[in-house]
Amino acid sequence: MDSNPAAAPLLFDRALLRARQQRALRGEPATFLLDRVVEDLDERLQAVTRKFSDVADLWTPGTTLPELLQGRFASISHVGLNDSETLPLAPESLDLVFSALALHFVNDLPGVLAQIRRALKPDGLLLAAMLGGDTLTELRQAFAAAEAECEGGVSPRVAPFADLRDVGALLQRAGLALPVTDVDRVVVRYDSAFALMADLRQMGATNILIERRRAPTRRATMLRMAQIYAERFADPDGRIRATFDIIWLSGWAPHDSQPKPLRPGSAKASLEAAVKRVIP
Numbered sequence: 001m002d003s004n005p006a007a008a009p010l011l012f013d014r015a016l017l018r019a020r021q022q023r024a025l026r027g028e029p030a031t032f033l034l035d036r037v038v039e040d041l042d043e044r045l046q047a048v049t050r051k052f053s054d055v056a057d058l059w060t061p062g063t064t065l066p067e068l069l070q071g072r073f074a075s076i077s078h079v080g081l082n083d084s085e086t087l088p089l090a091p092e093s094l095d096l097v098f099s100a101l102a103l104h105f106v107n108d109l110p111g112v113l114a115q116i117r118r119a120l121k122p123d124g125l126l127l128a129a130m131l132g133g134d135t136l137t138e139l140r141q142a143f144a145a146a147e148a149e150c151e152g153g154v155s156p157r158v159a160p161f162a163d164l165r166d167v168g169a170l171l172q173r174a175g176l177a178l179p180v181t182d183v184d185r186v187v188v189r190y191d192s193a194f195a196l197m198a199d200l201r202q203m204g205a206t207n208i209l210i211e212r213r214r215a216p217t218r219r220a221t222m223l224r225m226a227q228i229y230a231e232r233f234a235d236p237d238g239r240i241r242a243t244f245d246i247i248w249l250s251g252w253a254p255h256d257s258q259p260k261p262l263r264p265g266s267a268k269a270s271l272e273a274a275v276k277r278v279i280p
Contacts (some may be wrong), residue, residue, distance in 0.1 A: 001089035006094050011160070013208060017105055018081045020112035021061050030202035031062065033186065033244060037100045038065045040184065044127060044248075045069075045098075052095040052125070058087070058116070059102035059206065085112055089119035101246075103130040104161060113174035123255035126176060132161040133183055133245030139232040143191065146225035150218065161269045167249050176251025177258055183245040189239045193226040196242050 014096050024030075027230075053074040054139050057066050059081050062198060066078050079087060085108055089097075097116050106112050130146075147153060164181050171179035190196045200206050 002210040010107050012083065012105050012107055013209070014083050014085075014105065017191070018083075019202070019207060020201075024202050024204035025062065028202060029062065029077075029204070030199045031064070032188075032202070033246070034060075034062060034101055036063060036184075036186065038247060040248075041065065041098060041100060041127065041129065042068060043252075044191060045096075048125065050095075050123070050125065054094050054121075055098070056089060056094050058097055058099040058121070058128070060100040061102065062116055064228060065098070065100055085114045087112065087119065089115065089178060091118050091123045092124075094119050094124055096127070098126075099128040099130075100140045101129060101131065103128055104132060107166075109162070110170055110173060113170055115176045117176055117251075117253060120253035122253050123254040123257065125250065126171075126252075127248075127250045129246050130162075130167075130168065131183075131244060131250050132247035133163055134243050135161050135245045136228060139193065139196065139245055142229035142232065145161075145228045146221050150221045150224050161245070162247070164247060164252065167247055169213045171249060171251040174251070175254070177254045179249070179251040180247045181247060184248065186244040186246060188242045188244065189235065190242060191239060193240060196240070 029164070055069070055073045057069075057076065057077045057078045059079060060066070066076065069076060079089070081102070085106060097120065103109060103112070112128075120126065164183055164203075168179055168181045171181070188196075188199075197206070229240055230238070
């Protein structure tokens with residue numbers, strides 16, 4: 001169940017992520033995705049009949065979510081973004097851990113999920129939303145084509161995103177029971193690729209890959225990228241599309257009260273007998 005942190009590849013510069021999120025908050029942050037996730041998370045929590053007391057918010061940017069949920073629980077703590085992925089959470093201390101739009105910037109996601117599992121009390125819940133799937137696939141393709149054409153090679157620009165099946169498997173690997181994943185696909189339209197990139201800066205979500213190219217991108221490459229984006233991913237009115245896949249994940253710390261699968265061989269009726277009753 002545990003992950004070896006030393007073996008996890010370092011993909012993200014988390015210090016740079018923190019600096020860019022703080023810079024975005026000092027300006028006019030683009031919060032439309034976060035606002036959507038916060039509203040959805042609130043609805044999902046209201047649908048759960050289990051009562052939660054001790055709660056932690058893990059790395060959610062901004063203050064919108066903690067402010068919304070303040071006063072709803074006996075205690076709520078906010079784990080702020082830092083360079084380390086070691087969580088300051090005591091074993092079996094929490095009824096609920098939630099996280100909005102943060103886990104996709106984790107280097108060792110299996111390790112973080114295992115830590116959350118240890119921090120949950122029996123029958124405690126993890127509820128989180130992260131970007132995944134085909135998020136920013138249009139931007140990724142446009143940059144790759146432009147760099148191959150203008151510079152003879154491709155540099156990493158858009159973070160690799162987990163898909164739905166991977167996330168479900170990681171929940172099980174962490175030892176969480178009753179794992180559930182689903183995806184909310186959001187397609188946003190922009191006047192140009194440059195307007196999309198401005199929004200990404202205002203989200204604090206620009207390139208933080210450790211292997212990113214450090215030199216500024218050539219102007220010719222940027223212009224060609226925007227042209228390719230418009231050629232491939234524009235609607236008839238000329239506006240371009242940008243995909244954001246929000247993966248929702250939930251899982252429970254095991255408890256005796258939870259439904260359990262039947263043991264192999266414990267069924268009281270055979271499939272063959274059932275088929276014979278239906279098909280004469």
